[in-house]
Amino acid sequence: MNGVIDLTVFQVGLAYIFVLMVLIIVRILGIKREKELIIASIRMTLQLILVGYALVYIFDNPNPMITGLIILVMEAFAVHTVLGKYKNKLSLPMKKVIAFSMSMGTLTCIVYFLLIVVRISPWYEPQYFIPIAGMLIGNSMTGISLGVKLLLDGMISQRALVEEALILGATPQAATRSIIRNTFDAAILPTMNSMLGMGIVFLPGMMTGQILSGTAPTTAIAYQIAIMLGILGAVALSVIILLKLGYRTFFTQEVQLQTGLLDN
Amino acid sequence: MFKFVDVKYMDILDVPSLFIEKGKITTLVGASGSGKTTLLRMLNKMLSPTQGKIMFKETDLVDINSVTHRRQVTMLSQNPVVFEGSIRDNLNIGLKFQEKSLLSDDALLSMLEKVNLKKGLDTSPNALSGGEKQRLALGRVLLLNSEIYLLDEPSAALDDETEETIIHRVTEYVRKDNKTLVMVTHSKAMAEKYSDTMIEIAEGRCQSIRGCKRERSY
Numbered sequence: 001m002n003g004v005i006d007l008t009v010f011q012v013g014l015a016y017i018f019v020l021m022v023l024i025i026v027r028i029l030g031i032k033r034e035k036e037l038i039i040a041s042i043r044m045t046l047q048l049i050l051v052g053y054a055l056v057y058i059f060d061n062p063n064p065m066i067t068g069l070i071i072l073v074m075e076a077f078a079v080h081t082v083l084g085k086y087k088n089k090l091s092l093p094m095k096k097v098i099a100f101s102m103s104m105g106t107l108t109c110i111v112y113f114l115l116i117v118v119r120i121s122p123w124y125e126p127q128y129f130i131p132i133a134g135m136l137i138g139n140s141m142t143g144i145s146l147g148v149k150l151l152l153d154g155m156i157s158q159r160a161l162v163e164e165a166l167i168l169g170a171t172p173q174a175a176t177r178s179i180i181r182n183t184f185d186a187a188i189l190p191t192m193n194s195m196l197g198m199g200i201v202f203l204p205g206m207m208t209g210q211i212l213s214g215t216a217p218t219t220a221i222a223y224q225i226a227i228m229l230g231i232l233g234a235v236a237l238s239v240i241i242l243l244k245l246g247y248r249t250f251f252t253q254e255v256q257l258q259t260g261l262l263d264n
Numbered sequence: 265m266f267k268f269v270d271v272k273y274m275d276i277l278d279v280p281s282l283f284i285e286k287g288k289i290t291t292l293v294g295a296s297g298s299g300k301t302t303l304l305r306m307l308n309k310m311l312s313p314t315q316g317k318i319m320f321k322e323t324d325l326v327d328i329n330s331v332t333h334r335r336q337v338t339m340l341s342q343n344p345v346v347f348e349g350s351i352r353d354n355l356n357i358g359l360k361f362q363e364k365s366l367l368s369d370d371a372l373l374s375m376l377e378k379v380n381l382k383k384g385l386d387t388s389p390n391a392l393s394g395g396e397k398q399r400l401a402l403g404r405v406l407l408l409n410s411e412i413y414l415l416d417e418p419s420a421a422l423d424d425e426t427e428e429t430i431i432h433r434v435t436e437y438v439r440k441d442n443k444t445l446v447m448v449t450h451s452k453a454m455a456e457k458y459s460d461t462m463i464e465i466a467e468g469r470c471q472s473i474r475g476c477k478r479e480r481s482y
Contacts, residue, residue, distance in 0.1 A: 164345040167310060168404070169335035170361035178348075254312050255330035 004214045016041070058126045067124040071110075071133050075103050078141040086148060091258065093249040094148075097242060102144055105238025106137045113230040135206065135227060136234040139191065143235035147187040147242050154179035155250050156262050162250075163257055172255060176247045187239045191232050198228065265412070265444055266307055270316035277302045277468040279316075284461075289435055289445045291455035294465035300448045301342060303465065304414050307446060308339040335362050338410035342417045342448075344401030346389040351376070351400060354389050358404045367407060378433055379403040380426060395421040399430065406437065412444040420450065427451075431458055 019041045026033045058066055079099045083090065090098070110133045114120050120128045155162065158179055165175035198204055199221075203211075206227060210220035250258050268282035277299040284290050284307075292300040305311040306318060309330045318325045325333070338358075347357050355375065356366045369385055376383065379399040383392070389400055398421045405413065418434065419427035431449075435458045438445045449455050455462045464471045 160343075160345045161347060163310075164341060164347075165357075165361055167308060167334065167339050167341055168358040168361045169331060169338070169408070171331050174361055254309060254326075256310060256312070 004212070055126075055130070058130070062122065062124060062126050064122075064124040067126050067129050070126075070130055071107075071137075074134060074137045075106065078102055078106075078137050078144075081141060082145045082148060085145060086152070089152060090148070091249055094246060097245045097249060098144060098148060101238050101241035101245065102137075102140060105144075105241050106133070106140045106234050109230055109234035109237060110136055112233075113226070117226055117230070131206075132227065132230070136230055139231045140234045140238040142190065143187045143239045144242055146190070147183055147239045148246070150183040150186050151179065151243060151246055154183055155247075159257065159262050166255060166257070172248060172251045176250075180243045180247060184236075184239055184243055188232070188236050191235045195228055195232065198224070204228070265321060266446075267319040268316070269319065271306070271313045271318060272315035273299075273302050273306065273311060274314055275468070277306075279303070279470055282463070282470060282473070284444070284446060286444050287442045288460040289438060289447065289458060290461045290463060291459040292446065292448045292463050292465055293450070293452050293455050294471075296450075298465045299468040300465050301416055302468075304339065304416050304446065304448055307414055308337055309333050310339070335408075336410055337412040337414060338405050338408050339414040340402055340405045340416060340418055342420065344398055346392070346397055346400065349389075350386050351383055351389055352385040354400055355385075355404050355407060358408050362408060364408075372407075375403045375407055378406070378437070380429055380433075393421075395423075395426065398422065402430070402434070406434070410443070413438060413446070415445065415447040417448050417450060419454075427454070435459075 019037065022037060023034055026037065058070070079102050082098055082102070083095055110129075113132060113136070114128060115123060118128060118132075123129075155176070162175045162179075166172070194204075204224055207217075207220045207224040210223065211217055250262070252258055265286040266282075266284040268279045271277070271279045271282075292303060294300050302311060306313060309325060309328075312326070320328060320333070320337075347354055349357075352369070352372060355372045359366055372385055376385075379402050381396055381399045381403065383396070389397060392400060398418065402415070402418055405415075413434075415434070419430050422430060431454055435445065437443075447455075447459070452462075461473060463473050
């Protein structure tokens with residue numbers, strides 16, 4: 001295996017030719033996106049430089065408090081992102097369910113993955129903890145976001161069926177069974193599709209990164225397989241907690257529909 | 265059986281006092297928007313009074329589990345909904361929701377005959393007309409063999425002749441097994457003919473409660 005080719009600032013600078021190319025294309029096509037494109041490129045560069053330096057410091061000075069704080073920030077950011085998408089459509093209990101399912105689903109899988117599968121030592125080793133937690137939280141965020149949307153859509157579009165089921169003596173769980181089933185199925189579908197295409201249609205980012213940085217492909221693949229299974233577990237667990245607790249927020253204590261939530 | 269004590273529901277319904285008798289047929293009549301459906305939905309706990317209380321067999325409805333209550337006080341909605349699947353699935357779904365054993369095809373066919381619906385059990389309910397869907401929903405509700413039935417305009421989408429047949433059969437079924445029936449109807453004549461008590465509602469208030477001299481005996 002050849003050594004890793006370090007990129008100089010000049011070499012990285014050469015990659016900005018792609019931004020220039022897109023700028024020319026959008027200008028020719030008359031799409032007014034130049035400003036956003038420049039902002040996105042600058043933001044991405046600055047964010048990664050800052051994260052890079054922060055990670056150098058964190059990796060050199062492993063500290064359980066710092067690792068914990070970073071995970072907390074990641075979880076909070078993920079919850080905030082989901083809540084921001086559905087601003088006025090969510091009740092307070094539903095917001096709590098989103099925060100709970102995101103944290104419980106991901107933390108359980110992160111702890112299992114790092115301590116039982118990878119067996120890192122010390123337990124807060126940031127080099128492993130932070131990137132792996134990031135992947136699990138990021139994918140669960142997508143799953144939960146999709147789950148919330150489909151649960152809301154399902155409750156609104158099938159409101160009459162849910163209400164008829166209640167009238168006939170169904171429990172809320174029985175009345176929403178098909179909505180929950182369809183939502184879970186659709187929310188884990190992107191993860192399953194990416195598993196199906198992996199290695200054939202595309203090489204996953206983590207594996208590509210590891211190979212580029214000099215890791216043997218077999219090691220990179222072993223990590224990729226394990227992390228994909230971890231992602232599947234985290235997404236499924238977060239979404240099922242979300243659905244199992246979330247459907248209840250659409251019903252009152254008297255087992256009537258919270259109609260105000262469904263009128264939006 | 266049901267006793268209303270100073271019941272109000274927002275500014276839609278105001279019932280200071282009302283008693284619905286066990287084993288009798290009570291009809292609610294009145295113009296549309298008068299509050300009949302609201303009153304019926306409160307009996308099924310699909311709505312709760314915003315003021316006052318409703319007693320059911322001497323217990324405040326608030327203290328009774330809603331799902332348990334709905335399994336003995338079964339309601340047919342004004343605009344019945346059909347579920348996915350066949351007519352068989354739709355007839356059985358109430359039993360499924362109530363965690364009871366499903367019925368044989370013979371029992372289901374006999375119910376279809378009772379509600380005057382001449383269709384096969386494997387037929388899709390999406391192909392049914394509004395009146396046929398209403399009768400399918402009625403059949404689904406009657407199969408639950410509940411103690412009390414609440415029917416909201418069970419014959420609204422039916423022609424006069426079918427309406428008469430259906431109401432006759434339903435009231436006959438209810439009386440035979442000494443069940444309680446509360447029915448919303450647009451037809452005063454039908455109410456007079458088939459019920460024991462007729463409650464007239466206007467603008468959310470009970471205008472009159474009177475006994476009916478039924479012409480038929482069962």
